Amino acid sequence: GAVVSQHPSWVICKSGTSVKIECRSLDFQATTMFWYRQFPKQSLMLMATSNEGSKATYEQGVEKDKFLINHASLTLSTLTVTSAHPEDSSFYICSARVSRGNYGYTFGSGTRLTVV
Amino acid sequence: GQQLNQSPQSMFIQEGEDVSMNCTSSSIFNTWLWYKQDPGEGPVLLIALYKAGELTSNGRLTAQFGITRKDSFLNISASIPSDVGIYFCAGQSWSGNQFYFGTGTSLTVIP
Numbered sequence: 001g002a003v004v005s006q007h008p009s010w011v012i013c014k015s016g017t018s019v020k021i022e023c024r025s026l027d028f029q030a031t032t033m034f035w036y037r038q039f040p041k042q043s044l045m046l047m048a049t050s051n052e053g054s055k056a057t058y059e060q061g062v063e064k065d066k067f068l069i070n071h072a073s074l075t076l077s078t079l080t081v082t083s084a085h086p087e088d089s090s091f092y093i094c095s096a097r098v099s100r101g102n103y104g105y106t107f108g109s110g111t112r113l114t115v116v
Numbered sequence: 117g118q119q120l121n122q123s124p125q126s127m128f129i130q131e132g133e134d135v136s137m138n139c140t141s142s143s144i145f146n147t148w149l150w151y152k153q154d155p156g157e158g159p160v161l162l163i164a165l166y167k168a169g170e171l172t173s174n175g176r177l178t179a180q181f182g183i184t185r186k187d188s189f190l191n192i193s194a195s196i197p198s199d200v201g202i203y204f205c206a207g208q209s210w211s212g213n214q215f216y217f218g219t220g221t222s223l224t225v226i227p
């Protein structure tokens with residue numbers, strides 16, 4: 001149980017285009033989801049906290065107009081990288097808090113974004 | 117965002133050896149989690165700790181919540197090749213809802 005499904009697993013896009021990444025909680029309701037960014041051989045850096053039905057909370061230094069987050073339902077949160085540039089190429093991972101069982105936060109499988 | 121200091125940064129060990137890694141923070145945390153990440157995948161939860169001094173095991177893995185609430189330790193006994201990966205600690209403060217991650221420990225097990 002407690003599975004977060006993230007799609008796509010990888011995407012290549014041209015500079016200037018936008019890319020949408022989806023995260024769905026399959027067997028539980030996620031009122032809060034977290035979006036992380038991970039560069040090669042580095043740790044996960046929290047980008048924003050997504051709350052169902054309200055505006056996302058962004059970490060310092062993360063451009064909210066560039067990384068649009070929508071959490072319209074209890075099972076779906078999306079991250080849209082707008083006007084992508086090569087420096088946005090990274091591994092993006094979502095996670096959701098699991099309020100039952102083993103607790104902790106379960107992660108999606110990640111999305112490898114490459115902007116060319 | 118906040119980041120925790122994790123050491124060592126990388127380890128190369130022989131199969132069968134024990135492994136120890138730790139995570140420290142300048143802030144007090146009320147929850148510590150340990151994750152393992154395989155290449156190209158999201159992190160998978162290994163152990164969760166909720167109380168200072170708590171010692172919890174999961175198979176060959178043992179983790180402890182430091183008494184000061186500012187550190188945590190993970191030990192892996194009798195390592196095997198499938199232990200290879202990057203291990204991250206994550207901490208949650210009293211005031212926050214989100215977790216912040218350590219810098220990671222890359223583990224290589226030599227058969």
